Each structure stands twice: as structure tokens, then as C-alpha cells.
Amino acid sequence: MNVARTQQGAGGDPIAFVDLRRQYAELAPAIDAAVGRVLQTGAFILGDEVARFEASFAAYCGTKHCIGVASGLDALALILKGLGLGADDEVILPANTFIATALAVSQTGATPVLVDHDPHTYNIDPARVRPAITRRTRAILPVHLYGRPADMLQIQRIASEYGLIVVEDACQAHGATSRDHRCGSLARAAAFSFYPGKNLGAAGDAGAVVTDDDELADRIRLARNYGSRVKYRHDAQGGNSRLDNLQAAILNVKLPHLDRWNDRRRAIAQAYRTGLAKLPLVLPEEGPESRHVYHLFVIRCEARDALATHLKDHGIDTGIHYPVPIHRQPAYATGCIPLRPLTYSEMFADHLLSLPMHPHMTMREVDRVIAAVRGFYGAAGTLREATVPVESVTPSFRSGESAEVAEPAGTSTRR
Numbered sequence: 001m002n003v004a005r006t007q008q009g010a011g012g013d014p015i016a017f018v019d020l021r022r023q024y025a026e027l028a029p030a031i032d033a034a035v036g037r038v039l040q041t042g043a044f045i046l047g048d049e050v051a052r053f054e055a056s057f058a059a060y061c062g063t064k065h066c067i068g069v070a071s072g073l074d075a076l077a078l079i080l081k082g083l084g085l086g087a088d089d090e091v092i093l094p095a096n097t098f099i100a101t102a103l104a105v106s107q108t109g110a111t112p113v114l115v116d117h118d119p120h121t122y123n124i125d126p127a128r129v130r131p132a133i134t135r136r137t138r139a140i141l142p143v144h145l146y147g148r149p150a151d152m153l154q155i156q157r158i159a160s161e162y163g164l165i166v167v168e169d170a171c172q173a174h175g176a177t178s179r180d181h182r183c184g185s186l187a188r189a190a191a192f193s194f195y196p197g198k199n200l201g202a203a204g205d206a207g208a209v210v211t212d213d214d215e216l217a218d219r220i221r222l223a224r225n226y227g228s229r230v231k232y233r234h235d236a237q238g239g240n241s242r243l244d245n246l247q248a249a250i251l252n253v254k255l256p257h258l259d260r261w262n263d264r265r266r267a268i269a270q271a272y273r274t275g276l277a278k279l280p281l282v283l284p285e286e287g288p289e290s291r292h293v294y295h296l297f298v299i300r301c302e303a304r305d306a307l308a309t310h311l312k313d314h315g316i317d318t319g320i321h322y323p324v325p326i327h328r329q330p331a332y333a334t335g336c337i338p339l340r341p342l343t344y345s346e347m348f349a350d351h352l353l354s355l356p357m358h359p360h361m362t363m364r365e366v367d368r369v370i371a372a373v374r375g376f377y378g379a380a381g382t383l384r385e386a387t388v389p390v391e392s393v394t395p396s397f398r399s400g401e402s403a404e405v406a407e408p409a410g411t412s413t414r415r
């Protein structure tokens, strides 16, 4: 490996996976002023910036309530606890997600039931949800993975048939829409993360719950603040999971830019799609009647690790989302129910690669990423010939093909 190229990157400066310094540079005067304002008031816990952000973000999502909390994980756990989930319950979620989705379920004492995703959308496959339902099932927890809305119509249909609650994990889908409704407004409640690298990110950990449910909102407001509405009076045994006033001040500056930043992400995705067409890799698809916001631009390919190394040698950072499905994590050696077959979750983990994606990338950088990926395939012919063709390990990837997964005997229903 050429070390000089690794550090500098062939043909220019390194290309970061996400570059938050550029985002700050765009908004520095407004962010500095907002932070200064909070510091001068000395109001750090909850406070006026939190109230203002909650009102703005609820309006943005099209929900009645927004409750600012400390993280996306807390948002999910507070929703599930607020809905009364507990030890005897099961919650159905996809096996390919960030571990927080499952951890939130486990925190309530309930059991995560992991199902496979659709190979085209990467989102929970509604056809796999039905066989996962038992008498203990209380909720379905779809994740709008990578910024693409899950098939909420089908999920809601199944949920109403079986009397189940649906909660959205919208931690990667700020501003995404499904049939003109924003993610966050598509179920009983939704959780958002404002982890710094998200489409809408704070300068530290932060999150929010959005919902139309007055009682749930009230329970979560109590639960995030020691069970207290009035200082030193505690109506419930709550915890401490508040959104900081400082973080809310920063989010208030950034929220008005979210749609423009998402447009930019979509333009970058389109450039990638055009530039990477006709290579032996699978590109993310756009769903009908939904707006993908490309929190991540995830491709699927053979020789994933060799491609990542090649890009690194050209100064280009990549990521993997996710290298290990939940049921194969040591943390879930026990304590979850993997509903097999988990064909795609298991097969894709070795083939997924996330390319640099953030709204402050220049088109020159996008072109450099495209050229480097194309160069890999131009220069790595022998390498590719030595591996199995992409179609053979990814049987029904291609757009328009159906993705039927054969169901082994005995797993067709758990009810």
C-alpha cells in the first residue's frame, strides 16, 4: 500500500465520510450567537430554547407533540416504557439496524424479535413480520434505515389486523416523507436522534420523541425529568433524560436548513447513481411515493473490503452499516429471538459499503469518489474474476425482480 497516497489521497485532500466542520463553518455566526445567548442567561436545563425547538420540530414533523430528550436510544426506550411494554412482551424489529433499536426494547424488559429486511429497500420486510407475531407480540418497530421510509402502509395494515402498536425508529430519517407525510408522523410515536452526524445533528448527544398521543406525551415529559412537573414534586418515578438548552439552541439554528441539506444529499445520491451505473454493484433504490433523505448512501458489492481499502488508499473514508446483524452481536447471544431465515441480514453484512455522504461535499469530491470506485473496477479485473459474480450471492437484488425468501418448514408462524 502506498502510505503517502493513503494520507493525502490520490488527486486531492482526504474525503471525509461526514465533515461537520464545514457545517459549522456555514452557520458559525448564528451558532455562536445562539450558544452565547444561552451561556449569558445561565439557563441550561430544559429552558426556552428547548420549548422553541419542541414546537418547531413538532410542526416540522406534523405531530402534536415533540419532547426533547437526551438521545435517540432514550427516545425509543421512553416511548416503549410509556406505552407500558414490559417483561412478557415481544417487539418485532429488523435484524439489520443500529443496536439501539434492540436495546430500547430490552431496557423495558421486553424481548426483541428480529426479522429480515427487504433486499431492495433494506427496511423491515412486512412479509416477514406476520410469521413473527405471537400472543406476546405488542409492537412493531420499523426503522427508516439509511433515510428511506419503511413500508408503513403494509406495517400499519398488519398492526391493525393483530391489534399491535407501531413505533417508528426515525433516527436516520429527519425530513424523509412517505405519501407526503413526514417520518415521525406515520405511527403512534417516533424516536429521533440528533447525534452530530445525523441529517439534523446537535453538538453532542440529543434526541426527541414526536407523537399525537396526549397521554403518552405527558408520561414521557414526566419520565424524562424525574417524574416531575413542578420542582420537588414527583408524580412518577422518572429518570433524567432531558434535552440540554444549549443543544436545543444549536438545533434551532440548524432546523431551517434541514430541507435544503436533504435536497443536497439527494443531488449527491443522484450523481453517485449516474456515475456508478453499470458497475457490478447494487445501488440504493428510490421508493415510490416516498422521499429518501440519504442519511447514508449504501452500496452492495463483492470484494467489499478490497474496495474499501482501495478507497482508503485514495484518501476516501467509507463506513459499514452494519457489519454484524443484531442477533450475531455478543450482546445478544441471548435475550433476543432471531426469526430465521435471516437470509439478507446475514448475507449482506459482508457486502455493504457506505460511501461518503453529507450535504457539504463538493461535486468535485463526489466525482473523485466515483472515479476511485470506477478505477477499482477498471483496475481490479483479476480480483473480481477471482470472486463470485455479484448476482450469485445477491440473488434477487436487481430492481424489478421479486425477492421471495423460501421459508423453512416450521417457521411459518409463531402465533
Ligand SMILES: Cc1ncc(COP(=O)(O)O)c(C=O)c1O
Binding pocket: 071, 072, 073, 074, 097, 098, 100, 101, 143, 169, 171, 172, 192, 193, 194, 195, 205, 206, 207
Ligand atoms: C437506527 C437508529 N436507532 C437509534 C439510534 C440511537 O440514537 P442515539 O445515538 O442518539 O442514542 C441511532 C443512532 O445512531 C440509529 O441510527
